[in-house]
Amino acid sequence: MATVSRVLNGTAVVKDETKAKVQAAIEKLAYRPNAVARGLASKRTKTIGVILPDVSDLFHAEVLRGIEDIATMYQYHIILTNSDAREDREIDLIGTMWEKQVDGMIFISEKITKEIVRTFEQAQLPVVLCATDDPEGRIPSVAIDNESAAYDATRFFLEKGTSQIVFFGGPTTHPVTMERRRGYERALQEAGKPLQNDLILHAPDMKYEGAHGVAAEFLQNGHRAEAVVAASDEIALGFLNAVRDRGGNSPQDVLLLGFDNTRLSTIVRPELTTVAQPTYDLGAVSMRLLTKLLLDEPIEDYTVRLPHSIIERTSTHRG
Template structure:
């Protein structure tokens, strides 16, 4: 049979109200009484009913997190930052994978709201009108994590993706490269896709390099699309001397595709990307990349959400964290 708060109270010889105060960490309980209640809880194997507590307090101390791809190391690092801060503030998280598919993202958001979460952290692709409508009817705080909405309506934590891409391409230009290809994410994605593409284009045009659409291929953020894009680039009448990939995973696919063709990185073709995932230092040559502070993005997002959930003063609802170019061995000068 399920052990109830009544059973604990009877075992400890105290009132149910006292057990409730102990379980909810109320300081107004004598140490010896608290010890007696905890001993009774342990003997009986009592587990507080979170649903019942949530109904009584109208708080579940639970946060819903929508993540685009749980198998991607980048998002795993964000989730770790979220989890650490959630633990610090005594929140539990429910993590849901949405595969960057709009219909699944909306469905997951609604499911989490049905679970009576106290707040939502959303990582995904484009924030559409359908997303905004779901967030508007949520009645709980929502923070965008590693993404933003174009109208700036929803609080968010991210980097400046356009500037990150711009800095990456400027690094190639500084090494003498003029024929620079890009492996982009989908341009419907405002961050990894369109913003990074725009940063690439702005950098080459400012350097007086004519934009050539044959040097841009759209990938799906995965290793295989980096491999296929480079196969295409190598078949051009004049191959690029450098490749900028919108993500590390596509960049590593590009490196391996270059090597499979009997060429060397960076001697024949340089490669740079944005992310600075753990894989960037594992590949050979090690990948030069623009670092996103992924752990910090998760941690700051969760801290911002705790402030909103507790109705604390929030001075800055749109947070842009710094990025930096991490120089390794995949970029060289033009021979």
């Protein structure tokens, strides 16, 4: 057994003749090392648990690519689960990851509650939040500054001389939405513009369908917008198609700015101006921060803020 272990793990020099015999036996028996047994012996399974709201979402899919590439580089395997953004399911999945003896977790969520933090503490596993903030800074995290990003997006319109600017976010229980709303409000206040409650819209989620319904009702009630700062690309497209349903278009009737720079922003016509998050990098940097925790490497900052930018396309260009 010791000789086989040395051959498999390369932990000691083994004679070429002996090594050949072991390799022949491995091939004949189609033997594969038992990762669970290895984990029990080493207390490391080389697996990482990733919990996110929806893997089919374009934003999360791109983040996941970044996570997976860095995990592969450091020879970790990924166990991926969808939480559907439900706290009860998130708590259950954290317990499941602990039972599977993952070495650490990357967690993407809409909201970090006290119960979530308590569950992490009970699991006693290294955790990094990705594209997610812990308001009290208790958990290492990688994200952009959402308030500053929405501030810049609103300033983008103000500098064009636009006055009727709608903020269109997800639900008010969604922390990222509220951070972006604060950025919008701060930009208006600094510009000496009044806050108009009828120009602040909230969809039931960050998705197209709910946003389209809210936008249709807004327009049906006779409200008007010169420009829209949307909290996601899908929300922006919901507003766009509500305008089209009434015979209008963008940018002629309304200037539209989305958030996240997903593939949707270049597929749609007009192409969508958007706040670009470094989506792949969010995943990659989160995974690299987790490897530092696992390998006891020095860490300069447990709260990492990546840069954002505004990509201007035809939805805000009237010529």
